[in-house]
Amino acid sequence: MSEPRDKPLTLWGGRFTGAPAEIMRIINASIEVDRRLFAEDIAGSRAHTSMLVAQGIIPPAAGNAILSGLDTVEAEIAAGTFRFDPALEDIHTHVEARLHELIGEPAGRLHTARSRNDQVATDFRLWVRTALDRLDGEIMALQCALLDKAAAHAETIMPGYTHLQVAQPVTLGHHLMAYVEMLARDRGRARDCRTRLNESPLGAGALAGTAFPIDRFATATALGFAGPARNSLDAVSDRDFAIEYLSVAALCAMHLSRLADEIILWSSPAFTFIRLSDAFTTGSSMLPQKRNPDAAELVRAKAGGILGALTGLLAVMKGLPLSYAKDMQEDKPPVFAAADGLALSLAAMAGMITDMTPDEAALRRAAGAGHATATDLADWLVRRLGMAFRPAHEITGRIVRLADARGCALEALSLADLRAIEPGITEEVYAVLGVENSVRSRTSLGGTAPERVREAIAEARQRCLSQPKLG
Numbered sequence: 001m002s003e004p005r006d007k008p009l010t011l012w013g014g015r016f017t018g019a020p021a022e023i024m025r026i027i028n029a030s031i032e033v034d035r036r037l038f039a040e041d042i043a044g045s046r047a048h049t050s051m052l053v054a055q056g057i058i059p060p061a062a063g064n065a066i067l068s069g070l071d072t073v074e075a076e077i078a079a080g081t082f083r084f085d086p087a088l089e090d091i092h093t094h095v096e097a098r099l100h101e102l103i104g105e106p107a108g109r110l111h112t113a114r115s116r117n118d119q120v121a122t123d124f125r126l127w128v129r130t131a132l133d134r135l136d137g138e139i140m141a142l143q144c145a146l147l148d149k150a151a152a153h154a155e156t157i158m159p160g161y162t163h164l165q166v167a168q169p170v171t172l173g174h175h176l177m178a179y180v181e182m183l184a185r186d187r188g189r190a191r192d193c194r195t196r197l198n199e200s201p202l203g204a205g206a207l208a209g210t211a212f213p214i215d216r217f218a219t220a221t222a223l224g225f226a227g228p229a230r231n232s233l234d235a236v237s238d239r240d241f242a243i244e245y246l247s248v249a250a251l252c253a254m255h256l257s258r259l260a261d262e263i264i265l266w267s268s269p270a271f272t273f274i275r276l277s278d279a280f281t282t283g284s285s286m287l288p289q290k291r292n293p294d295a296a297e298l299v300r301a302k303a304g305g306i307l308g309a310l311t312g313l314l315a316v317m318k319g320l321p322l323s324y325a326k327d328m329q330e331d332k333p334p335v336f337a338a339a340d341g342l343a344l345s346l347a348a349m350a351g352m353i354t355d356m357t358p359d360e361a362a363l364r365r366a367a368g369a370g371h372a373t374a375t376d377l378a379d380w381l382v383r384r385l386g387m388a389f390r391p392a393h394e395i396t397g398r399i400v401r402l403a404d405a406r407g408c409a410l411e412a413l414s415l416a417d418l419r420a421i422e423p424g425i426t427e428e429v430y431a432v433l434g435v436e437n438s439v440r441s442r443t444s445l446g447g448t449a450p451e452r453v454r455e456a457i458a459e460a461r462q463r464c465l466s467q468p469k470l471g
């Protein structure tokens with residue numbers, strides 16, 4: 001038997017005589033990933049230490065030595081002077097090993113009444129909680145960019161689409177506000193997720209609780225949790241907080257991918273609805289004329305990775321028996337990758353929205369093509385001639401067919417042409433055939449009339465900015 005090491009290489013070496021195979025060490029190690037949990041790990045250890053002292057489980061002198069040692073470790077990691085050693089398994093081992101170097105014997109008391117199972121579950125919840133708080137602010141920044149652009153274009157007319165076919169004219173402001181609403185729901189989901197995850201696993205031990213007289217309320221409160229998680233088996237083995245975070249992220253990324261796709265379409269030569277500046281486009285190494293919307297394409301693609309992170313973690317967790325299993329170590333890479341991808345996507349999207357210059361003439365022209373006011377004509381027949389909507393729809397269809405045959409817009413047909421199809425039509429009908437009038441008439445709640453859009457912007461601005469800050 002060798003002497004106990006003063007610097008433990010593992011937190012579990014006592015019953016082992018042989019060393020792990022190199023490949024065992026490599027597959028087991030998580031330090032390259034979980035080093036991102038260092039601040040949370042140290043916060044958890046501080047709360048745990050203070051509680052152990054308060055409960056008389058470790059002597060105050062040991063507690064003080066641990067707390068000041070943790071300060072040093074944290075400062076070293078934050079300053080980048082801390083030496084990460086690939087031979088030390090994870091962040092928990094690193095912090096404790098360094099604590100041993102710094103303070104010696106009392107470091108061995110830190111892990112009393114604690115397991116890495118409740119420790120990592122606590123660290124990770126804290127990390128995801130901070131990620132949710134950050135996400136709320138990042139989404140709000142994009143909402144602000146959209147609100148500003150929408151306000152500048154509350155009256156800018158563009159074609160509204162269904163099936164990517166011109167359907168009815170809308171305003172660009174109205175279109176952009178649709179995304180503000182989606183993002184508001186994303187923020188709501190993030191808040192719901194935060195509320196559900198905010199329970200402390202610390203004190204659940206390896207799986208069964210502990211015989212030490214710990215105070216789980218004290219550690220929960222110290223870490224900003226609403227209270228302790230109620231079941232120790234669940235506390236160490238639940239990862240649905242991470243899965244829920246990923247589903248919040250995946251939904252938000254899906255929304256961003258739709259907006260990204262519209263930016264890609266709109267900036268293409270086929271549409272020319274918007275122009276992105278050099279700041280958000282790239283060139284081609286072979287085709288000198290190209291201005292590619294790469295940032296938008298990457299946002300569109302990153303949604304795929306984030307969705308993959310969600311399904312990946314669901315697949316890792318599916319079918320795992322209670323309680324902890326090392327499978328769960330694979331929970332962090334998808335969450336970290338999704339958080340990074342989403343933060344980048346949101347920032348790039350806010351940048352593109354602010355950067356883009358709509359081509360109002362092109363938008364207006366496109367709104368005028370495709371008989372976007374055909375519904376207005378049918379509605380006029382209903383309102384003015386007292387027709388039922390079905391025959392009005394049929395007559396309008398015949399008029400559209402005539403305009404197509406002539407290769408002209410509805411308002412370019414002569415009154416005689418219109419009356420040949422429906423004798424009741426009068427000169428007045430031309431007022432509803434223009435896209436401006438069409439848009440102005442859509443005054444129903446949630447409609448595209450500029451006055452409604454301006455109200456919606458003011459209301460949303462108030463709603464989005466008045467959310468209490470998380471964290």
Ligand code: ARG
Pocket residue numbers: 030034090116117120326328329330
């Ligand atoms: N690195 C581990 C994880 O992320 C920490 C918990 C290890 N627990 C254990 N009993 N091996 O899940």
